[in-house]
Amino acid sequence: MSPDLENEDLERRLHGALEAVDPGERFVPGVLARIAAEPAHAQRPPRAAAVVSWLAFGLAASVVVAVLLAHEWQLRRIEEGREARRQLVEALRVTDEKLNLAYRAVNTQQQAAPAEHSGA
Amino acid sequence: MSGDEPCTSGELLTQALAGERAAFGALVRAHQRSVYSLALRMLSDRHAAEDLAQEVFLQLYHNLASVSSEAHLGFWLRKVTMHRAIDRLRRTPRYASAAPEEAAAAASDTEHADPMLERRLRSLVSELAPAARAVVLLRYQEDLDPVEIARTLKMPVNTVKSHLKRSLAQLRERMNETADALT
Numbered sequence: 001m002s003p004d005l006e007n008e009d010l011e012r013r014l015h016g017a018l019e020a021v022d023p024g025e026r027f028v029p030g031v032l033a034r035i036a037a038e039p040a041h042a043q044r045p046p047r048a049a050a051v052v053s054w055l056a057f058g059l060a061a062s063v064v065v066a067v068l069l070a071h072e073w074q075l076r077r078i079e080e081g082r083e084a085r086r087q088l089v090e091a092l093r094v095t096d097e098k099l100n101l102a103y104r105a106v107n108t109q110q111q112a113a114p115a116e117h118s119g120a
Numbered sequence: 121m122s123g124d125e126p127c128t129s130g131e132l133l134t135q136a137l138a139g140e141r142a143a144f145g146a147l148v149r150a151h152q153r154s155v156y157s158l159a160l161r162m163l164s165d166r167h168a169a170e171d172l173a174q175e176v177f178l179q180l181y182h183n184l185a186s187v188s189s190e191a192h193l194g195f196w197l198r199k200v201t202m203h204r205a206i207d208r209l210r211r212t213p214r215y216a217s218a219a220p221e222e223a224a225a226a227a228s229d230t231e232h233a234d235p236m237l238e239r240r241l242r243s244l245v246s247e248l249a250p251a252a253r254a255v256v257l258l259r260y261q262e263d264l265d266p267v268e269i270a271r272t273l274k275m276p277v278n279t280v281k282s283h284l285k286r287s288l289a290q291l292r293e294r295m296n297e298t299a300d301a302l303t
Binding site: 006007010011013014015016017018019020021022023027028030031032034035038050 | 161
């Protein structure tokens with residue numbers, strides 16, 4: 001027998017020897033019993049389970065978006081606080097300048113007044 | 121399911137997806153021979169094989185939404201069965217070294233010319249290394265070609281071909297030894 005024929009013969013015999021065998025009548029009830037024995041949340045029909053998965057995913061995505069929005073809002077508030085502080089400092093600086101001008105004007109008038117009195 | 125009218129696998133899939141247990145039972149019945157036989161010939165233990173096959177269908181029940189067609193279902197079942205079996209062989213070495221009598225005795229109900237020879241052949245297959253055994257089973261029990269086997273076992277096609285070549289050589293040699301011993 002040539003090696004090729006031998007191989008062909010062996011392959012034919014393997015096909016015959018490895019035919020599938022049946023596990024018996026009790027197999028399907030066994031599978032269904034194991035499904036029934038699972039906790040209630042694990043027993044949801046596959047489509048319902050898929051819907052629940054999508055809902056969970058949607059909820060998780062919403063939480064992430066909410067956290068990002070809150071973070072953005074917080075950053076904006078900090079920026080607004082900085083701007084308000086800058087404006088306040090600017091207002092104080094302007095007020096300080098005005099007060100200095102007024103002080104100098106009053107001082108100049110006070111110094112001029114005694115000189116006029118003494119001249120009269 | 122509607123009465124005694126036979127349903128196509130596609131209809132069964134749709135009904136099982138909608139949560140109909142009877143339809144899922146019919147799907148299990150349609151594929152139980154293939155899944156159980158692969159598990160039995162990988163583990164060489166009837167109880168372990170039945171347990172593994174049930175686990176595979178339990179996993180299918182929870183993942184039905186990801187199965188798109190009848191062809192995909194067959195592919196999915198073979199893939200999960202083989203990976204679970206190889207994983208169990210790694211975790212429980214007693215299966216790997218178990219006496220192959222159970223696998224050898226597990227003949228189909230059809231009659232063949234030489235039951236003794238086929239029994240010996242099954243015994244020799246169950247003595248192959250797990251990866252090589254998986255390749256041989258998918259080739260000769262499930263009738264898959266090397267490309268389909270490579271996809272199922274996630275291994276390169278050339279590795280599948282070399283497993284097949286070496287396994288056939290090994291089986292032929294052992295069969296010849298048996299024949300010599302008998303004469």
